[in-house]
Amino acid sequence: MLKDQIRNLKNEAIGEILEAKNPQELERIRAGFLGRSGKINRLTKEIPKLSPEEKKDLGQAINEAKINIESVLRQTQDKLSVQSDNHQKWFDVTAPGIRPPEGHLHLVTEAIREITSIFTSLGFHRARYPEAEWDWYAFEGLNMAENHPARDEWETFFIENLENKKLGKGVLTPHTSSGQLREMEKYPPPIRMINIAKCYRRQSDISHVPMFYQFEGLVIDREISITHLKGTLDYFAKNFFGPNRKIRIRPFHFQFTEPSFEVDISCGLCEGKGCKFCKEGWLELGGSGMVHPAVLKNGGIDPQKYSGFAFGWGVERTYMMKAGLKIDDIRMLYGNDLRFLKQF
Numbered sequence: 366m367l368k369d370q371i372r373n374l375k376n377e378a379i380g381e382i383l384e385a386k387n388p389q390e391l392e393r394i395r396a397g398f399l400g401r402s403g404k405i406n407r408l409t410k411e412i413p414k415l416s417p418e419e420k421k422d423l424g425q426a427i428n429e430a431k432i433n434i435e436s437v438l439r440q441t442q443d444k445l446s447v448q449s450d451n452h453q454k455w456f457d458v459t460a461p462g463i464r465p466p467e468g469h470l471h472l473v474t475e476a477i478r479e480i481t482s483i484f485t486s487l488g489f490h491r492a493r494y495p496e497a498e499w500d501w502y503a504f505e506g507l508n509m510a511e512n513h514p515a516r517d518e519w520e521t522f523f524i525e526n527l528e529n530k531k532l533g534k535g536v537l538t539p540h541t542s543s544g545q546l547r548e549m550e551k552y553p554p555p556i557r558m559i560n561i562a563k564c565y566r567r568q569s570d571i572s573h574v575p576m577f578y579q580f581e582g583l584v585i586d587r588e589i590s591i592t593h594l595k596g597t598l599d600y601f602a603k604n605f606f607g608p609n610r611k612i613r614i615r616p617f618h619f620q621f622t623e624p625s626f627e628v629d630i631s632c633g634l635c636e637g638k639g640c641k642f643c644k645e646g647w648l649e650l651g652g653s654g655m656v657h658p659a660v661l662k663n664g665g666i667d668p669q670k671y672s673g674f675a676f677g678w679g680v681e682r683t684y685m686m687k688a689g690l691k692i693d694d695i696r697m698l699y700g701n702d703l704r705f706l707k708q709f
């Protein structure tokens with residue numbers, strides 16, 4: 366009988382312990398069962414009245430019950446104290462947070478965005494054409510037949526075992542001019558394209574990287590002349606470099622433009638007077654010219670009706686010519702050195 370009572374008390378105690386919501390309640394349950402005048406101790410007082418045999422049995426049962434209850438108590442105490450620690454950890458929601466390190470866009474991405482917004486404000490649309498391109502778009506269709514010596518300047522990467530019967534070998538495009546014909550095939554005039562894309566050449570030194578960006582402008586409409594070209598480039602230069610910078614165009618040669626020009630910008634340090642950085646007051650920006658009639662024809666546009674201009678400059682070099690920037694080696698832009706990139 367007494368042994369049954371002990372077992373019931375033990376189950377009752379464990380049941381209550383497992384239901385306890387906080388350490389205070391747990392302490393109250395502990396005292397109620399295991400304390401000096403707790404329920405288990407009250408039963409212990411019955412032992413002297415028993416026979417030696419019964420004493421032994423009951424003593425053993427009481428000890429086992431106590432061990433069980435204490436073990437469940439300890440586990441529950443641990444569990445409740447972890448919960449109450451978490452609960453009681455107070456934090457001030459108004460305290461200033463710890464700022465995670467903040468990055469910024471890469472300089473070249475920033476430059477691309479700025480260039481895009483200047484040209485789109487003039488009504489140009491942003492285009493992108495394939496980096497892996499066919500010979501026709503990169504050379505042949507631009508008036509540079511196979512074996513033409515002008516091709517040498519582009520130091521091209523050819524794609525092994527890739528050839529199209531009509532369009533020739535596969536190349537990594539060495540300039541964004543490959544987008545000219547693609548744009549003409551896609552849209553009838555008037556065309557106002559700004560194609561900004563990656564270009565590849567087998568070059569690497571302080572002013573060359575094997576992968577770089579160019580931005581290519583193409584405008585085709587009726588009666589487009591050199592004054593439109595000059596005006597557009599001037600607008601870009603003033604917005605990108607600042608109102609005091611000027612541009613000039615010098616005669617040059619490209620197979621796909623006639624006439625062709627090299628475009629210079631007045632030096633931002635000496636404002637055109639001549640200094641150590643620029644030598645004669647001018648810095649070279651890139652190529653431009655009036656679209657060659659043969660290229661218009663290849664793009665399906667009648668050169669009797671339409672004329673156009675095009676220009677293609679390197680994003681990195683153009684960015685490096687902003688006043689106040691002194692980046693000596695173009696490769697630093699792609700070196701992934703945070704000490705350099707964080708300065709901008």
Ligand code: FA5
Binds near residue numbers: 518540577678
């Ligand atoms: C061209 O690529 C012509 N397609 C430009 C053009 C377009 C002329 C439309 C006329 C009409 P060029 O090879 O000069 O031209 O390259 C133009 C610019 O790209 C250079 O002035 C330079 O800023 C940049 N560039 C060329 N090669 C590299 C290189 N390896 N690394 C970084 N920038 C480069």
